[in-house]
Amino acid sequence: MFRTREVTLREVGLRDGLQAEDRILPTADKLVLLDALAATGLRRLEVTSFVHPKAIPQLADAEDFLAAAHKPPGQVWSALVPNERGAARAAKADLIDEWTFFLSASEAHNQANVRMSVEDSLRGAALVAEAASQAGRAISGVVATSFVCPYAGLTPVEDVVQVARRLFGLGYRRLLFGDTIGAASPAMVRRLVRALQDALPEAELGLHFHNTRGQAPANALAGADEGVRLFDGSIGGMGGCPYAPGATGNVATEDLCWLFEAEGYATGLDLPAMAVAARTAERLVGRPLPGAVMRTFEEVSCSGG
Numbered sequence: 040m041f042r043t044r045e046v047t048l049r050e051v052g053l054r055d056g057l058q059a060e061d062r063i064l065p066t067a068d069k070l071v072l073l074d075a076l077a078a079t080g081l082r083r084l085e086v087t088s089f090v091h092p093k094a095i096p097q098l099a100d101a102e103d104f105l106a107a108a109h110k111p112p113g114q115v116w117s118a119l120v121p122n123e124r125g126a127a128r129a130a131k132a133d134l135i136d137e138w139t140f141f142l143s144a145s146e147a148h149n150q151a152n153v154r155m156s157v158e159d160s161l162r163g164a165a166l167v168a169e170a171a172s173q174a175g176r177a178i179s180g181v182v183a184t185s186f187v188c189p190y191a192g193l194t195p196v197e198d199v200v201q202v203a204r205r206l207f208g209l210g211y212r213r214l215l216f217g218d219t220i221g222a223a224s225p226a227m228v229r230r231l232v233r234a235l236q237d238a239l240p241e242a243e244l245g246l247h248f249h250n251t252r253g254q255a256p257a258n259a260l261a262g263a264d265e266g267v268r269l270f271d272g273s274i275g276g277m278g279g280c281p282y283a284p285g286a287t288g289n290v291a292t293e294d295l296c297w298l299f300e301a302e303g304y305a306t307g308l309d310l311p312a313m314a315v316a317a318r319t320a321e322r323l324v325g326r327p328l329p330g331a332v333m334r335t336f337e338e339v340s341c342s343g344g
């Protein structure tokens with residue numbers, strides 16, 4: 040079978056990255072980062088969350104951010120939508136093309152993250168899918184702790200496949216699988232991807248890696264070699280997960296970009312511009328970020344001073 044060697048990197052720094060940074064970025068700073076990201080050629084961005092503002096104060100400005108943001112033509116924006124209340128908010132946000140529903144494959148992590156059982160989350164997934172269809176928006180599902188749970192250990196592949204089947208049945212055709220605490224290895228990735236391809240050949244699979252053990256780029260490459268074409272990254276490697284002890288940030292988008300290009304996958308992205316965006320993120324969050332590839336672009340100046 041011919042497989043295109045193009046991969047899509049979805050930038051989730053403004054959501055998954057910022058939600059776990061200690062510094063709460065003012066809306067104006069998020070707009071500066073958004074502009075820096077636009078210069079990289081990124082086409083898919085997850086820009087905020089319609090979650091409870093007390094749960095994630097870093098993203099409490101979702102509506103204000105969207106009211107002030109400029110969306111370049113051709114970009115597709117998504118936002119997290121956890122429940123009906125979030126769906127009502129997202130339906131009013133014209134700039135949000137796609138709603139991301141998330142749940143965990145592991146009961147223990149789902150309880151810690153959203154205080155409900157996986158079964159109850161699946162009921163929520165049905166409500167969000169229905170609301171999205173009424174609002175004319177696309178949906179995607181993210182299955183957190185698809186490899187390892189911080190509380191329950193290894194997540195059985197069958198559990199992940201089962202949750203994926205249920206989401207697919209509810210209309211979620213694009214499904215991403217998260218290594219929430221960054222504990223997967225390439226062999227685990229291959230095993231899960233093959234099981235998912237067997238179970239759901241029609242689904243569009245994506246992978247969402249955190250880089251806690253430094254293995255996220257290797258894991259992403261393993262996923263791409265198995266045929267996955269959609270990968271999440273966070274510019275500079277911002278973030279972590281507030282409900283997953285020991286988790287560091289998402290893999291740096293620019294590190295994935297470098298590796299994929301080096302391995303013959305086209306990303307369509309401008310790597311020097313990504314290094315500028317990563318340095319911009321570093322300056323705004325006010326701490327050194329773990330991205331590695333941006334360090335090889337020391338000569339580039341940081342946008343915005």
Ligand code: COA
Nearest residue numbers: 088089090091092094095121122124125126141152153154
């Ligand atoms: N946006 C804004 N407010 C919300 C909301 C949403 N999406 N969902 C619920 N609320 C409000 C309700 O209106 C209610 O307000 P009130 O007390 O003033 O009436 C209150 O929150 C409690 O509602 P309830 O339905 O009991 O929700 P909850 O407190 O169980 O919250 C979640 C459920 C999932 C919305 C919440 O736990 C959450 O947002 N968690 C964030 C999870 C997250 O983003 N994790 C990181 C992603 S990996």
Ligand code: ZN
Nearest residue numbers: 055217247289
């Ligand atoms: Zn994440």
